[in-house]
Each structure stands twice: as structure tokens, then as C-alpha cells.
Amino acid sequence: EVVLTQSPGTLSLSAGERATLSCRASQSVSSSYLAWYQQKPGQTPRLLIYGASSRATGIPDRFSGSGSGTDFTLTISRLEPEDFAVYYCQQYGALPYAFGQGTKLEIK
Amino acid sequence: EVQLVESGGGLVKPGGSLRLSCAASGFTFSSYSMNWVRQAPGKGLEWVSSIGGSSRYIYYADSLKGRFTISRDNAKNSLYLQMNSLTAEDTAVYYCARDRIVVLTDAFDIWGQGTMVTVSS
Numbered sequence: 001e002v003v004l005t006q007s008p009g010t011l012s013l014s015a016g017e018r019a020t021l022s023c024r025a026s027q028s029v030s031s032s033y034l035a036w037y038q039q040k041p042g043q044t045p046r047l048l049i050y051g052a053s054s055r056a057t058g059i060p061d062r063f064s065g066s067g068s069g070t071d072f073t074l075t076i077s078r079l080e081p082e083d084f085a086v087y088y089c090q091q092y093g094a095l096p097y098a099f100g101q102g103t104k105l106e107i108k
Numbered sequence: 109e110v111q112l113v114e115s116g117g118g119l120v121k122p123g124g125s126l127r128l129s130c131a132a133s134g135f136t137f138s139s140y141s142m143n144w145v146r147q148a149p150g151k152g153l154e155w156v157s158s159i160g161g162s163s164r165y166i167y168y169a170d171s172l173k174g175r176f177t178i179s180r181d182n183a184k185n186s187l188y189l190q191m192n193s194l195t196a197e198d199t200a201v202y203y204c205a206r207d208r209i210v211v212l213t214d215a216f217d218i219w220g221q222g223t224m225v226t227v228s229s
Contacts, residue, residue, distance in 0.1 A: 044219040050217075092213050093213070099145075101152050
């Protein structure tokens with residue numbers, strides 16, 4: 001089974017800064033079937049990125065995804081106040097589907 | 109509007125059973141694979157189960173050990189999760205979620221608001 005490890009656990013940054021979140025898989029993720037989700041407190045997860053690098057409908061272009069194989073990155077180019085949340089990666093290329101443990105992006 | 113609405117959560121005693129429902133609207137339900145994802149209080153997301161549009165493909169997380177059963181009724185645009193032999197470790201918000209497009213597997217683009225299941229004596 002594919003295990004996803006996200007780093008860092010918590011990232012403290014200021015609005016306007018660049019955020020780089022990492023997701024490492026224990027084995028290669030099939031066909032880059034890797035997604036990123038954002039979850040704010042008390043809210044439902046929101047799909048940001050699918051296929052490792054494609055933005056979901058309505059997602060601002062400051063969010064970008066990259067990577068392949070076992071190493072994936074979510075980059076937020078310039079943080080807006082509403083971007084502070086928890087981010088999860090997910091692989092859906094092999095069963096069992098799995099989520100990473102999450103990265104909390106907090107205001108510095 | 110594309111929407112998923114879960115129901116059926118609540119307080120149940122250890123060893124008990126519960127059936128969750130998810131009502132879909134705004135899209136051709138039968139064409140999409142559907143999923144259940146849960147989130148324990150203060151914890152991360154955990155994939156639970158997936159079902160194909162025609163129910164031909166059904167998958168479960170290994171940790172469920174055969175206690176949960178996913179099903180769907182396309183005539184009623186509804187998804188279900190039958191949960192048996194519940195333990196405190198099953199306490200979580202349960203979300204239903206839709207695959208993004210009509211293929212065998214994809215990311216989850218539409219999520220319900222979740223329904224809380226609490227297992228406690």
C-alpha cells in the first residue's frame with residue numbers, strides 16, 4: 001500500500017509569501033494520480049489540484065502542483081489571508097486510496 | 109447546483125450499527141463513482157470506501173475488516189454506508205464525495221457537509 005508523508009507538519013508564513021508543501025509517497029504513484037485538498041476549520045475539504053498538476057475548477061492560479069513518481073509539491077505563489085488552512089495530498093492511483101497526514105499552514 | 113447531503117449520523121453504543129445516506133442532486137448520479145471518507149475529531153482524512161457507477165466495482169479500506177458495506181440506489185440518487193460492530197475508533201465525521209469525472213478513478217471534487225457518528229456507551 002502507498003503511504004503518503006507530508007512535510008512540514010506546520011508551516012508558519014506571512015501573507016504575500018510563497019508556500020511550498022511537500023508530499024512524498026512510499027512507492028511510485030500510478031499515472032500521477034495525486035491530488036491536493038484544502039480544508040479550513042469547520043469546513044468540507046476542497047479539491048485544489050488533480051493529476052499532480054492540474055487545477056480544479058475555480059481554483060486561483062496562485063496554486064500550482066508539480067512532481068511525479070514519489071515526490072510531489074504544492075506551491076502557493078503569494079499567500080492570501082484565506083489560504084491559511086490545512087492541506088492534504090491524496091493518491092488515487094492504487095488501492096487503498098490514501099491521504100497524507102496534512103500540513104497546517106498558519107499565519108506567522 | 110451539484111450537491112451531496114449526508115444523513116443518518118448520531119450516537120450509537122459500541123457494537124451497534126448505523127446506516128448513513130448521501131442524497132445527490134444536480135448531476136447524473138449513476139455515471140459517477142462515489143466515495144466515503146471519514147475524519148476523526150482533530151485528525152486527518154481517511155478513505156473508507158468507493159463504489160463504481162453501476163456498483164460493479166466496490167473497494168474498502170483494509171482497516172474496516174468487513175464491518176462496513178457501501179451501496180447505492182441510482183433510481184433514488186442515493187449512496188449508503190452500512191456500518192456494523194462499531195467501536196470508539198469509528199467516531200468521526202463521515203463525508204460522501206464524488207469522483208471528479210466519469211472514469212474508473214479520479215480525485216474527489218464534490219463533497220457533502222458530513223454527518224457525525226459518535227460511538228460511545
